[in-house]
Amino acid sequence: MALRTTMIWLTILGVTGLGASTASSQTCGPEPQNVVFLLDTSASTRTQIWHPVFDPTFPASCNAFDPDEIIQFLDDTTLTACGRTRTHRVDPALQAEGIETRFDGRYLNWRHSPESDPYAGEIEADLSGELPECLGGGAYGRFRQSRLSAAKLGVRDIICRITTAADPRIGLARLRLGGGSNGGYIRVPVQDESPAHLATLEAELDALVPLGASPMGEALFQIYTYFMSRTELPVGVDGVTNFPAYEYSTSDTGSGGPLSPSPPPSPVGTGCAQNIVVVYGDGAPTRDAFEPAGGTDLGFDDFQDLIGDFNPDNDFPEEGNELAPGNTAGVAYYLDDIALFMQERDFAPTLPGDQTVTIHTANMAPGDLIADVFLSKTASAGGGFDVPTEDSLFLAELILAAGPALPPCSNGLDDDFDGAADFPDDVGCRDANWSREDPACQDGFDNDGDGGTDWDGAGFGPPDPQCVDRPWRLREAAGQCGAGAELVVVVPLLQALARRRARRGRPTNR
Secondary structure, three states, rough: OOOHHHHHHHOOOOOOOOOOOOOOOOOOOOOOOOEEEEEEOOOHHHHHHOOOOOOOOOOOOOOOOOOOOEEEEEEOOEEOOOOOEEEOOOOOOOOOOOEEEEEEHHHHHEEEEEEEHHHHHHHHHOOOOOOOOHHHEEEEHHHHHHHHHHHHHHHOOOOOOOHHHHOEEEEEEEOOOOOOOEEEEEEEEEOOOOHHHHHHHHHHHHHHOOOOOOOOHHHHHHHHHOOOOOOOOOOOOOOEEOOOOOEEOOOOOOOOEEEOOOOOOOOOOOOOOOOEEEEOOOOOOOOOOOOOOOOOOHHHHHHHOOOOOOOOOOOOOOOOOOOOOOOOOOOOOOOHHHHHHHHOOOOOOOOOOOEEEEEEEEEEEOOOOHHHHHHHHHHHHHOOOOOOOOOOHHHHHHHHHOOOOOOOOOOOOOOOOOOOOOOOOOOOOOOOOOOOOOOOHHOOOOOOOOOOOOHHHOOOOOOOOOOOOOOOOOOOOOOOOOOOOHOOOOOOOHHHHHHHOOOOOOOOOO
């Protein structure tokens, strides 16, 4: 808890440099952050949220239900199994729409096991939780919520907190409806705060229903193009292919977001604002293979040339396959690749500095192995944090921390606690607009495992050959993810203690 509290305050104070747009400090003034929320609204988000004590990886003593089975109820239902009678409460918001609440077989086994006895009353109670103070407080049915309802509550709390403390510009994206639909679109464009805009956000958030697939990678790709200019377009990873201009309407006609000659404009103005996308997900994305279809697929044909497997790894759940082998649901694992590209690449080449996007993730199914690992990996790649859906306070603090601020290399702070602040004193800064004081070649770690550390060996070994004379380099090896946000943002103080280097001879910044 102490480490996590430290992380929050370091972030609030700008120490971590999260979400920094690297616009020129000579031309930038205070500018509110641009924030887009994207919620998974697939059928799996109808699932009742799990009690935090439940561990889906640990078999329950009751095995009356198939662990792979999904059971659905439209009304509260009382069942007796393994000698225990339990009432399974449905989500009233779904019930009002005529939509059944889902119950996972593993969770039902746990509910009918003695392990859940201490929590049965809490789970079945009408009022078992306390609403956030910003939303008025009071009791509510915490465990009567589906994953989507819990996510909506979290977003409402975040919007309340950040608009009470500051004036961020907020937008809402949504997935297109229909099994064969592509990705998502901006339903509520990013705009300056106003009562009318907040009312629109509330209405559109309330209108989200858990139907269809979860093409989260495709949606994030399309949100990325929303941030870009409509005329001066950046190139992809191949250095040649241009990203498509965002040309989707905010209309919900058809599956939503049809092509339009007058799409919402890019929210990026002078390039001084920090850009954030908060992704709420609950597992493996489906129908997410970037297969062109339906006319809302701009750039899908070129996806491999634009981003592709930008964050190459062979770890779970990909295990070397961005497209899950043998699946018919279109399960794909490009979300982390897109997040890393958005964090590292400049999407507005005509603006000063590097314009990037930070990705935070909110886990709608904490405890689910794929959700835990993949969403954490996505946030790490995107320079952000992954937190449970209910931790809206932490997400709000992260967003507020990304408010009007200067780049880490010109903000007057020693962001990485190495005794040097900003360009040109901190050798981790290539220039005053650089996005980190502690890039991979100046962070005290052998990030690529080749036996070399940083540009100078970090005082205890040989230097990394990719870093020699280039301490500002963001990666120690081409094609790999460098320091990893899990190291850069979680343990800055531990880094400082481990490598509080003497002020060394400094190479030419070039």
